[in-house]
Amino acid sequence: xxxxxxxxxxxxxxxxxxxxxxxxxxxxxxxxxxxxxxxxxxxxxxxxxxxxxxxxxxxxxxxxxxxxxxxxxxxxxxxxxxxxxxxxxxxxxxxxxxxxxxxxxxxxxxxxxxxxxxxxxxxxxxxxxxxxxxxxxxxxxxxxxxxxxxxxxxxxxxxxxxxxxxxxxxxxxxxxxxxxxxxxxxxxxxxxxxxxxxxxxxxxxxxxxxxxxxxxxxxxxxxxxxxxxxxxxxxxxxxxxxxxxxxxxxxxxxxxxxxxxxxxxxxxxxxxxxxxxxxxxxxxxxxxxxxxxxxxxxxxxxxxxxxxxxxxxxxxxxxxxxxxxxxxxxxxxxxxxxxxxxxxxxxxxxxxxxxxxxxxxxxxxxxxxxxxxxxxxxxxxxxxxxxxxxxxxxxxxxxxxxxxxxxxxxxxxxxxxxxxxxxxxxxxxxxxxxxxxxxxxxxxxxxxxxxxxxxxxxxxxxxxxxxxxxxxxxxxxxxxxxxxxxxxxxxxxxxxxxxxxxxxxxxxxxxxxxxxxxxxxxxxxxxxxxxxxxxxxxxxxxxxxxxxxxxxxxxxxxxxxxxxxxxxxxxxxxxxxxxxxxxxxxxxxxxxxxxxxxxxxxxxxxxxxxxxxxxxxxxxxxxxxxxxxxxxxxxxxxxxxxxxxxxxxxxxxxxxxxxxxxxxxxxxxxxxxxxxxxxx
Numbered sequence: 001x002x003x004x005x006x007x008x009x010x011x012x013x014x015x016x017x018x019x020x021x022x023x024x025x026x027x028x029x030x031x032x033x034x035x036x037x038x039x040x041x042x043x044x045x046x047x048x049x050x051x052x053x054x055x056x057x058x059x060x061x062x063x064x065x066x067x068x069x070x071x072x073x074x075x076x077x078x079x080x081x082x083x084x085x086x087x088x089x090x091x092x093x094x095x096x097x098x099x100x101x102x103x104x105x106x107x108x109x110x111x112x113x114x115x116x117x118x119x120x121x122x123x124x125x126x127x128x129x130x131x132x133x134x135x136x137x138x139x140x141x142x143x144x145x146x147x148x149x150x151x152x153x154x155x156x157x158x159x160x161x162x163x164x165x166x167x168x169x170x171x172x173x174x175x176x177x178x179x180x181x182x183x184x185x186x187x188x189x190x191x192x193x194x195x196x197x198x199x200x201x202x203x204x205x206x207x208x209x210x211x212x213x214x215x216x217x218x219x220x221x222x223x224x225x226x227x228x229x230x231x232x233x234x235x236x237x238x239x240x241x242x243x244x245x246x247x248x249x250x251x252x253x254x255x256x257x258x259x260x261x262x263x264x265x266x267x268x269x270x271x272x273x274x275x276x277x278x279x280x281x282x283x284x285x286x287x288x289x290x291x292x293x294x295x296x297x298x299x300x301x302x303x304x305x306x307x308x309x310x311x312x313x314x315x316x317x318x319x320x321x322x323x324x325x326x327x328x329x330x331x332x333x334x335x336x337x338x339x340x341x342x343x344x345x346x347x348x349x350x351x352x353x354x355x356x357x358x359x360x361x362x363x364x365x366x367x368x369x370x371x372x373x374x375x376x377x378x379x380x381x382x383x384x385x386x387x388x389x390x391x392x393x394x395x396x397x398x399x400x401x402x403x404x405x406x407x408x409x410x411x412x413x414x415x416x417x418x419x420x421x422x423x424x425x426x427x428x429x430x431x432x433x434x435x436x437x438x439x440x441x442x443x444x445x446x447x448x449x450x451x452x453x454x455x456x457x458x459x460x461x462x463x464x465x466x467x468x469x470x471x472x473x474x475x476x477x478x479x480x481x482x483x484x485x486x487x488x489x490x491x492x493x494x495x496x497x498x499x500x501x502x503x504x505x506x507x508x509x510x511x512x513x514x515x516x517x518x519x520x521x522x523x524x525x526x527x528x529x530x531x532x533x534x535x536x537x538x539x540x541x542x543x544x545x546x547x548x549x550x551x552x553x554x555x556x557x558x559x560x561x562x563x564x565x566x567x568x569x570x571x572x573x574x575x576x577x578x579x580x581x582x583x584x585x586x587x588x589x590x591x592x593x594x595x596x597x598x599x600x601x602x603x604x605x606x607x608x609x610x611x612x613x614x615x616x617x618x619x620x621x622x623x624x625x626x627x628x629x630x631x632x633x634x635x636x637x638x639x640x641x642x643x644x645x646x647x648x649x650x651x652x653x654x655x656x657x658x659x660x661x662x663x664x665x666x667x668x669x670x671x672x673x674x675x676x677x678x679x680x
Contacts, residue, residue, distance in 0.1 A: 087113060123156040308336055
């Protein structure tokens with residue numbers, strides 16, 4: 001007889017009562033405990049998920065500050081070891097580790113023993129090549145099982161992993177990888193997207209030329225022979241050494257991976273996260289708040305977790321995190337919307353049906369596109385196992401969420417699926433910066449379309465006023481007032497933590513509660529905490545570009561555009577706002593005599609595509625006489641963004657602090673016309 005379904009967070013709450021003697025009358029009461037007593041909360045997560053260490057830890061947290069908190073000193077862990085502890089039980093239950101597909105629609109399964117064997121074979125190969133703990137392994141790979149295998153192999157031996165998606169152009173990849181000086185490059189020589197095969201041999205060659213520290217190249221290729229080591233040959237290795245291999249025990253704060261988050265100036269920030277912090281935070285997020293149980297547990301649905309992502313988005317890391325709890329990961333490599341000539345927004349829904357996914361997450365823009373296309377969910381196949389939808393990357397509108405709720409309610413009448421009649425949204429908001437979420441879902445709380453259900457356990461999140469005070473039912477800066485285990489260890493090669501401090505801690509240098517514990521983490525989002533505890537994200541509060549969940553620094557866009565001899569200056573803003581379509585206008589100052597025609601606009605777009613990615617092409621390009629700048633020469637991106645969002649000019653810009661205040665008149669007219677066309 002099948003056990004009755006109980007939400008994961010309810011199981012945890014019962015465990016707290018039985019094992020810790022803790023009872024809470026409301027979720028908010030439990031959350032307040034989790035952020036006030038960090039030691040007790042994170043110790044409970046360690047015990048609840050039965051994390052293991054061959055050595056004891058001296059404390060849960062020492063030096064309760066940001067940055068610089070030290071978590072679980074003395075403990076030893078390994079991300080890959082936590083994954084592989086599920087191999088025997090999950091395989092015995094007949095469950096795969098990975099279900100994968102591409103645009104051809106063919107489904108492939110990777111078993112748990114196969115995942116362990118292939119990762120072990122590659123790990124031993126890397127060790128044979130002299131790779132030691134702390135050495136960097138850089139990857140230029142798509143969202144395929146081989147990428148997960150390569151990541152687990154690197155993690156197994158303590159190497160530091162870093163991946164860029166193959167839709168990124170060479171300059172953007174080099175800007176990232178050259179900072180971390182990798183010893184190994186694992187790369188693909190081609191990738192398929194939107195029905196086209198894209199050759200990447202020239203990009204790989206450019207990476208090799210531009211990364212002199214690379215000593216060994218491994219190629220993922222369909223070719224039977226190559227000048228480099230072939231990934232398929234390495235992972236096919238078998239033998240006693242492969243069978244006996246076990247991931248190394250590493251300190252809790254040993255570097256796991258380097259991910260990149262772009263600000264408005266300088267190179268992308270190379271953010272280093274640790275093994276232990278990622279393991280414990282991801283388990284809590286996916287389990288308690290995304291309600292993803294262990295695939296072979298009696299209380300689960302035989303979990304199959306799919307979050308559509310490229311390898312360049314932090315949601316790829318979240319997707320792989322499903323393996324930490326023994327959950328089957330369903331991954332798709334390709335375009336979610338068909339081709340340019342033949343759009344098809346049912347592509348991922350067909351994959352969800354084929355793979356029998358129980359959880360399906362994607363960027364908010366994907367769901368909005370599906371609703372606009374009025375897709376027919378019934379035509380996608382059997383979705384009866386799907387019980388949860390996840391959204392992130394940008395605000396999800398109430399209209400889009402309500403549209404899907406209606407469609408799933410209708411679908412459930414046809415197939416009799418109670419799960420679909422009560423389709424649940426785990427809308428989350430977090431960031432690459434700490435590889436987790438601040439705000440998300442709770443199976444036991446009511447849902448309101450357009451709002452996220454709650455602030456997460458362990459996340460001391462507030463909306464701050466300009467005076468640095470927590471406000472409710474008002475829009476403020478999203479801050480976190482207490483450390484979390486997955487916050488960055490540091491930025492790579494960041495002398496004196498200068499960029500780290502500037503990125504998150506300059507705005508609120510004190511936490512305002514008199515404790516003297518130091519600064520508060522400012523995340524860069526507008527947040528409103530509603531009276532019922534639910535939350536609404538209103539978009540970025542800084543000038544960073546957020547296109548379909550992928551963040552890019554404006555400086556990277558300027559580098560690509562202003563390399564053109566015809567372009568003297570430029571400014572871009574991204575008007576992401578509460579679930580509406582992202583609108584990104586680009587303003588350019590052209591050299592005298594250059595015509596602003598279709599050919600010039602095409603040349604600018606081509607430069608962006610070649611330097612960054614098609615994802616960051618502007619919606620419109622405008623030729624202007626001047627770019628507004630401060631007296632110190634800084635482009636005034638944020639004031640222009642606020643003007644276009646409807647803020648009064650006197651509240652967003654000080655003309656006396658401008659180097660060229662007369663140019664502002666053009667932007668005021670532009671903002672007035674834009675707002676008249678698009679009421680925001």
